[in-house]
Amino acid sequence: NxxxxxxxxxxxxxxxxxxxxxxxxDMNHNSMYWYRQDPGxxxxxxxxxxxxxTTDKGEVxxxxxxxxxxxxxxSLRLESAAPSQTSVYFCASSDWPxxxxxxxxxxxxxxxxxxx
Amino acid sequence: AQKVTQAQTEIxxxxxxxxxxxCVYETRDTTYYLFWYKQPPSGExxxxxxxxxxxxxxxxxxxxxxxFQKSTSxxxxxxxxxxxxxxxxxxxxxxxxxxxxxxxKLTFGQGTILTVHP
Numbered sequence: 001n002x003x004x005x006x007x008x009x010x011x012x013x014x015x016x017x018x019x020x021x022x023x024x025x026d027m028n029h030n031s032m033y034w035y036r037q038d039p040g041x042x043x044x045x046x047x048x049x050x051x052x053x054t055t056d057k058g059e060v061x062x063x064x065x066x067x068x069x070x071x072x073x074x075s076l077r078l079e080s081a082a083p084s085q086t087s088v089y090f091c092a093s094s095d096w097p098x099x100x101x102x103x104x105x106x107x108x109x110x111x112x113x114x115x116x
Numbered sequence: 117a118q119k120v121t122q123a124q125t126e127i128x129x130x131x132x133x134x135x136x137x138x139c140v141y142e143t144r145d146t147t148y149y150l151f152w153y154k155q156p157p158s159g160e161x162x163x164x165x166x167x168x169x170x171x172x173x174x175x176x177x178x179x180x181x182x183x184f185q186k187s188t189s190x191x192x193x194x195x196x197x198x199x200x201x202x203x204x205x206x207x208x209x210x211x212x213x214x215x216x217x218x219x220x221k222l223t224f225g226q227g228t229i230l231t232v233h234p
Binding site: 031033035040041042043044045048050056058088090092094096103104105106107109110112 | 120122125149153159160161163166207219220221222224225226227
Protein backbone atom coordinates (compact mmCIF):
# COMPACT_ATOMS: atom_id res chain seq x y z
CA ASN A 1 0.00 0.00 0.00
CA UNK A 2 2.05 2.93 -1.32
CA UNK A 3 -0.50 5.69 -0.57
CA UNK A 4 0.13 8.64 -2.89
CA UNK A 5 3.08 8.49 -5.25
CA UNK A 6 4.53 11.27 -7.39
CA UNK A 7 7.06 11.34 -10.17
CA UNK A 8 9.55 12.81 -10.69
CA UNK A 9 10.99 13.88 -7.34
CA UNK A 10 13.17 16.57 -8.84
CA UNK A 11 13.10 18.37 -12.17
CA UNK A 12 14.95 21.28 -13.73
CA UNK A 13 13.40 22.95 -16.75
CA UNK A 14 14.33 25.85 -18.97
CA UNK A 15 11.84 28.62 -19.51
CA UNK A 16 9.36 27.61 -22.17
CA UNK A 17 9.78 23.87 -21.77
CA UNK A 18 6.84 21.65 -20.94
CA UNK A 19 6.47 18.76 -18.57
CA UNK A 20 3.91 16.60 -16.83
CA UNK A 21 3.93 15.72 -13.14
CA UNK A 22 2.43 12.35 -12.43
CA UNK A 23 0.43 11.36 -9.38
CA UNK A 24 -1.24 8.11 -8.42
CA UNK A 25 -3.06 6.88 -5.32
CA ASP A 26 -4.00 3.36 -4.30
CA MET A 27 -6.51 4.19 -1.56
CA ASN A 28 -9.56 4.17 -3.84
CA HIS A 29 -10.16 7.84 -3.10
CA ASN A 30 -12.58 9.85 -5.17
CA SER A 31 -10.93 13.25 -4.73
CA MET A 32 -7.47 14.35 -5.78
CA TYR A 33 -5.69 17.68 -5.55
CA TRP A 34 -2.59 19.51 -6.74
CA TYR A 35 -0.93 22.11 -4.53
CA ARG A 36 2.16 24.21 -4.81
CA GLN A 37 4.26 25.21 -1.83
CA ASP A 38 6.23 28.42 -1.82
CA PRO A 39 8.22 29.87 1.10
CA GLY A 40 6.06 31.86 3.49
CA UNK A 41 2.85 31.09 1.60
CA UNK A 42 1.84 27.67 2.80
CA UNK A 43 0.26 25.36 0.25
CA UNK A 44 -2.02 26.77 -2.41
CA UNK A 45 -4.47 24.74 -4.43
CA UNK A 46 -3.83 24.65 -8.17
CA UNK A 47 -6.50 22.22 -9.41
CA UNK A 48 -8.64 19.53 -7.96
CA UNK A 49 -10.74 16.62 -9.13
CA UNK A 50 -13.76 15.61 -7.08
CA UNK A 51 -14.31 12.45 -9.07
CA UNK A 52 -13.08 10.58 -12.11
CA UNK A 53 -13.78 12.65 -15.20
CA THR A 54 -14.11 16.00 -13.43
CA THR A 55 -11.56 18.70 -12.75
CA ASP A 56 -11.81 22.27 -11.55
CA LYS A 57 -9.62 25.26 -10.85
CA GLY A 58 -8.26 26.09 -7.46
CA GLU A 59 -6.69 29.27 -6.20
CA VAL A 60 -3.70 29.48 -8.59
CA UNK A 61 -4.52 27.63 -11.86
CA UNK A 62 -2.85 29.93 -14.38
CA UNK A 63 -0.14 28.23 -16.40
CA UNK A 64 -1.29 24.71 -15.53
CA UNK A 65 -3.55 22.02 -16.90
CA UNK A 66 -4.65 18.75 -15.36
CA UNK A 67 -5.99 15.38 -16.41
CA UNK A 68 -7.84 12.89 -14.27
CA UNK A 69 -6.87 9.85 -16.28
CA UNK A 70 -8.80 7.41 -14.12
CA UNK A 71 -9.71 7.07 -10.49
CA UNK A 72 -6.11 6.43 -9.49
CA UNK A 73 -4.20 8.99 -11.53
CA UNK A 74 -4.20 12.77 -11.65
CA SER A 75 -1.53 14.56 -13.68
CA LEU A 76 -0.43 18.18 -13.74
CA ARG A 77 0.99 19.72 -16.91
CA LEU A 78 3.05 22.83 -17.40
CA GLU A 79 2.75 23.75 -21.07
CA SER A 80 5.34 26.54 -21.11
CA ALA A 81 7.27 26.71 -17.86
CA ALA A 82 8.13 30.06 -16.32
CA PRO A 83 10.53 30.90 -13.47
CA SER A 84 7.48 31.85 -11.34
CA GLN A 85 6.51 28.18 -11.41
CA THR A 86 9.61 27.20 -9.48
CA SER A 87 8.09 25.53 -6.47
CA VAL A 88 7.46 22.27 -4.67
CA TYR A 89 4.38 20.50 -5.99
CA PHE A 90 2.29 18.18 -3.87
CA CYS A 91 -0.43 15.83 -4.96
CA ALA A 92 -3.02 14.72 -2.43
CA SER A 93 -6.08 12.52 -2.25
CA SER A 94 -8.98 12.18 0.16
CA ASP A 95 -12.11 10.13 0.66
CA TRP A 96 -14.35 13.17 0.23
CA PRO A 97 -17.34 13.15 -0.22
CA UNK A 98 -17.80 10.13 2.00
CA UNK A 99 -19.75 11.45 4.95
CA UNK A 100 -18.49 8.54 6.97
CA UNK A 101 -14.93 9.35 6.06
CA UNK A 102 -12.49 11.61 7.80
CA UNK A 103 -11.78 13.66 4.70
CA UNK A 104 -8.22 14.33 5.67
CA UNK A 105 -5.92 14.59 2.70
CA UNK A 106 -3.03 12.23 2.20
CA UNK A 107 -0.06 13.77 0.45
CA UNK A 108 2.56 12.46 -1.90
CA UNK A 109 6.27 13.09 -1.29
CA UNK A 110 6.36 16.16 -3.53
CA UNK A 111 8.17 17.23 -6.70
CA UNK A 112 10.78 19.94 -6.45
CA UNK A 113 10.69 21.88 -9.72
CA UNK A 114 13.16 24.56 -10.76
CA UNK A 115 12.57 26.65 -13.86
CA UNK A 116 15.63 28.50 -15.12
CA ALA B 117 -13.94 32.84 1.48
CA GLN B 118 -11.88 30.98 4.03
CA LYS B 119 -8.67 32.14 5.63
CA VAL B 120 -6.15 30.61 8.00
CA THR B 121 -3.54 32.70 9.77
CA GLN B 122 -0.47 31.39 11.51
CA ALA B 123 1.07 34.57 12.79
CA GLN B 124 4.23 32.94 14.10
CA THR B 125 6.59 32.57 11.18
CA GLU B 126 9.40 30.98 13.16
CA ILE B 127 9.76 29.73 16.73
CA UNK B 128 12.98 28.62 18.35
CA UNK B 129 13.04 26.73 21.64
CA UNK B 130 15.43 24.63 23.65
CA UNK B 131 14.70 20.97 24.16
CA UNK B 132 12.20 20.18 26.94
CA UNK B 133 10.52 23.55 26.68
CA UNK B 134 6.79 23.64 25.99
CA UNK B 135 5.76 25.45 22.82
CA UNK B 136 2.40 26.56 21.45
CA UNK B 137 1.72 27.14 17.79
CA UNK B 138 -1.15 29.49 17.08
CA CYS B 139 -3.78 29.12 14.39
CA VAL B 140 -6.66 31.50 13.74
CA TYR B 141 -9.24 30.79 11.07
CA GLU B 142 -12.04 32.65 9.31
CA THR B 143 -15.11 31.13 7.73
CA ARG B 144 -18.81 31.82 7.48
CA ASP B 145 -19.66 28.15 7.32
CA THR B 146 -21.00 26.59 10.48
CA THR B 147 -19.72 23.13 9.60
CA TYR B 148 -16.03 22.85 8.99
CA TYR B 149 -12.95 20.81 9.79
CA LEU B 150 -9.61 21.92 11.11
CA PHE B 151 -6.37 20.08 10.56
CA TRP B 152 -2.75 20.19 11.60
CA TYR B 153 0.00 18.80 9.39
CA LYS B 154 3.70 18.42 10.12
CA GLN B 155 6.38 18.82 7.47
CA PRO B 156 9.74 17.53 8.74
CA PRO B 157 13.00 18.45 6.99
CA SER B 158 12.56 15.45 4.68
CA GLY B 159 9.68 17.35 3.09
CA GLU B 160 6.67 15.07 3.32
CA UNK B 161 3.42 16.23 4.88
CA UNK B 162 2.26 14.21 7.84
CA UNK B 163 -1.32 14.40 9.08
CA UNK B 164 -1.54 15.05 12.84
CA UNK B 165 -5.14 15.76 13.74
CA UNK B 166 -8.61 16.61 12.44
CA UNK B 167 -11.38 18.32 14.42
CA UNK B 168 -14.87 19.17 13.31
CA UNK B 169 -16.63 22.38 14.24
CA UNK B 170 -19.08 20.64 16.55
CA UNK B 171 -16.45 19.10 18.75
CA UNK B 172 -14.71 21.61 20.97
CA UNK B 173 -13.17 19.07 23.26
CA UNK B 174 -9.46 19.49 23.65
CA UNK B 175 -7.38 16.56 22.54
CA UNK B 176 -4.18 15.13 23.89
CA UNK B 177 -1.97 12.64 22.16
CA UNK B 178 1.23 11.94 24.01
CA UNK B 179 3.21 15.18 24.10
CA UNK B 180 0.83 16.85 21.65
CA UNK B 181 -2.34 18.66 22.61
CA UNK B 182 -4.80 20.81 20.73
CA UNK B 183 -7.03 23.59 22.03
CA PHE B 184 -10.04 24.40 19.86
CA GLN B 185 -12.01 27.53 20.77
CA LYS B 186 -14.82 28.57 18.48
CA SER B 187 -15.35 31.79 20.42
CA THR B 188 -11.95 33.04 19.29
CA SER B 189 -11.78 31.03 16.03
CA UNK B 190 -8.57 29.44 17.16
CA UNK B 191 -7.12 25.95 16.99
CA UNK B 192 -3.81 26.04 18.80
CA UNK B 193 -1.28 23.24 19.01
CA UNK B 194 0.98 22.67 22.03
CA UNK B 195 4.00 20.43 22.21
CA UNK B 196 5.00 19.58 25.76
CA UNK B 197 8.62 18.86 26.58
CA UNK B 198 9.76 19.50 23.03
CA UNK B 199 12.38 17.32 21.39
CA UNK B 200 14.80 17.89 18.53
CA UNK B 201 12.69 15.54 16.38
CA UNK B 202 9.81 18.00 16.67
CA UNK B 203 11.74 20.44 14.48
CA UNK B 204 9.58 20.90 11.39
CA UNK B 205 7.20 23.22 9.65
CA UNK B 206 3.69 22.94 11.03
CA UNK B 207 0.63 23.83 9.00
CA UNK B 208 -2.87 24.51 10.15
CA UNK B 209 -5.60 23.98 7.54
CA UNK B 210 -9.34 24.47 7.17
CA UNK B 211 -11.95 22.64 5.13
CA UNK B 212 -15.58 23.70 4.99
CA UNK B 213 -18.58 21.66 3.94
CA UNK B 214 -20.39 24.51 2.14
CA UNK B 215 -23.41 22.32 1.61
CA UNK B 216 -21.31 19.69 -0.08
CA UNK B 217 -19.78 22.00 -2.65
CA UNK B 218 -16.38 22.42 -1.07
CA UNK B 219 -15.02 19.17 -2.50
CA UNK B 220 -12.82 18.70 0.53
CA LYS B 221 -10.48 21.49 -0.48
CA LEU B 222 -8.05 22.68 2.15
CA THR B 223 -7.07 26.25 2.92
CA PHE B 224 -3.67 26.31 4.55
CA GLY B 225 -2.00 28.78 6.84
CA GLN B 226 1.44 30.06 5.99
CA GLY B 227 3.12 27.58 8.30
CA THR B 228 5.25 27.95 11.42
CA ILE B 229 8.86 26.83 11.36
CA LEU B 230 9.70 25.24 14.68
CA THR B 231 13.33 24.68 15.60
CA VAL B 232 14.14 22.75 18.75
CA HIS B 233 17.73 23.11 19.87
CA PRO B 234 19.45 20.42 21.95
